[in-house]
Amino acid sequence: MILSADPLHWTMAALTGAAWSGLTVRTLIRARRAGQVAATGPGGLLIGYASQSGSSEALARAAAAASPGARLLSLDQIGVADLAGTAQAQFYISTTGDGDAPDNATMFLARVMAGCPELGGLSYAILALGDRHYPRFCGFAHRLDHWLRACGATPRFPLTEVDRDQPTALATWRARMGETTNTGAPVSAAAPGRWRLAARHHLNPGSPGGPLWHLVLEPEGPLPAWRAGDIAEITIPSPEGPVRRDYSLASLPASGRAELILREVISEDGRPGTGSHWLCRQLGEGGAIDLSIRANPGFHAGDDAMPMLLIGNGSGLAGLLAHLRHRAALKASGPVWLIHGERSPDHDAVFAEELSGYLASGGLARLDRSFSRGGGGPRYVQQILRDSAAAVRAHVAAGGGIWICGRREGMATDVQQALEEVLGKDETARLMTERRLRRDIY
Incomplete structure (x- = not known):
């Protein structure tokens, strides 16, 4: 996915459009953060994205900024009526884990892709981002492509796969987009x-x-x-x-x-x-x-008054620590509860002094640490959730949100299962739809 060194920026450069002249990647990112994307009526261009860590969303927003009047939506915001009433669509689709849909596409998968509506008037293109280290490379994008075809939609050209280390795939996308849209020169990418x-x-x-x-x-x-x-x-x-x-x-x-x-x-x-x-x-x-x-808006916080439950293990503490530091710097904010897992209580109680300081100052309302090789037997973050089920339910009832950061294998999967046990599957799904359950997993 790289021209010289940076695949995301190279991807930005590969997206074409005459309206891109004079824009820089930083300009597009600023527009993205400000939400400067216009809406359009039925029959126009729909740009959809499914993104776990922000790459596909950034590309979609850049494309929308280059297409005045385009409508930009995450897949979870797209319904059957949106697809049926649209003449052209571009989809920027990431696959997470082993062929799974990103968090902001799970409701689309369950509600829209569960049926097969008539989409004979839709022409579409898919840019699929993935990692060939996983067996089901770009698996969710292929699933979306097959579903659209089954519903009668017409691909403008074959799905374009992009492996994180293959710049030639982006050249293919650029050529195909130019051939089908008669667009001009690509944007110049900002260097790291x-x-x-x-x-x-x-x-x-x-x-x-x-x-x-x-x-x-x-x-x-x-x-x-x-x-x-x-x-x-x-x-x-x-x-x-x-x-x-x-x-x-x-x-x-x-x-x-x-x-x-x-x-x-x-x-x-x-x-x-x-x-x-x-x-x-x-x-x-x-x-x-x-x-x-x-930018990774899928893991941003919203209202600073919202109670936060931060859950992670190992190096996942990084993404949680940034949120905790932000809240601790505010004079008034919602309470923060941190659950973090590691191996040994004797060697892995990392950032202990800083976290203790937040507890003392009130920047951190509650801290739970679990150790899989502690003297009292193994203990994991998902066990803390189950043992603290009443507190978790009270946190959600008070309008709180949940942020999860760490490895997909083991921790994230087990935490998701524990949340569904404690809150129920419907409530957990509702939190994800409301963006009160956010994940940065790898």
Whole structure:
């Protein structure tokens, strides 16, 4: 997905349209945050997206900004009437996990794709973003494509698959869009900013789990803006060429730096992970990093008065810590409850001093830590949810939201199951539809 180093920015460059002349990626991101997207009546262009970490949504918003009058909706906002009353549609579709729909497409999958309405008047194109490391590459996008065809809709051209490391796929999309829309030159992509590694700390020496590292990065140029929940895209050098890795930001711009929490990855055969090994072991202090920041609205917070339940494990603390730091800096905000899981209570109680300070100051109303290899036997975050079922239900009844950050395998899946047990499946689905259940999972 990269031209030189940054796949998202290269993707932006690959999207075509004469109206893109003079726009930059940063302009499009600002328009995206401000919601500067026009609506259109029936029969116009519909741009839909399904996005877990913000990439597909950013692309869809960029396309909408280049198409005056286009209607921009997440899949969960699209109904049968929207599709049946539309002549043309573009879909920017990510697949999460092993062929699964992103969170903002689950209701569309359950309610709209459960039937097969007549869509003979619809012409559509799909850009599918995925990762070939997963067996069901772009699985949800293919499922959407098959469903649209079965309902009588006509593809303008075959679904375009984009692997995160294959720039040629974006060239195909650009060519196809140009052939079918007679559009002009692509937007010029903004280059990633240059940052320096200011500090790196091993957080859990002696842990029975993988090493956790805290990285502090400082920009060489102007500090960009971001919000709690946003993502750092880092270009990693490798023998096969530059690759991109995404990391949840643990800090806020007010600190003047970007902080990351990384798990050093070592595969079963002993090979180190490309991104984590370079950042945690190879990059020297003061070394240069190409970094850009991607908005991730699916993991943003809304009203600062809303009670927050933050749930995560391991390096997932990064995305939660940014929210906690934001709330702690406010003079008045809703209460925050943090549940975090790790391996050993003796070695993995990371950021203990900072979290204790928030408890003392009232910035954190409740803290629960679970350890899978503690002296009293294994304990996991999902067990805390079950043991605290009454408190979880009270939190939701008070209008609270839930944010989950961490690994999909194990933690996120088990937490989802626990929430459905504690709250019921219908209530859990309602929270997701209302954007009161948000996930940043990987």
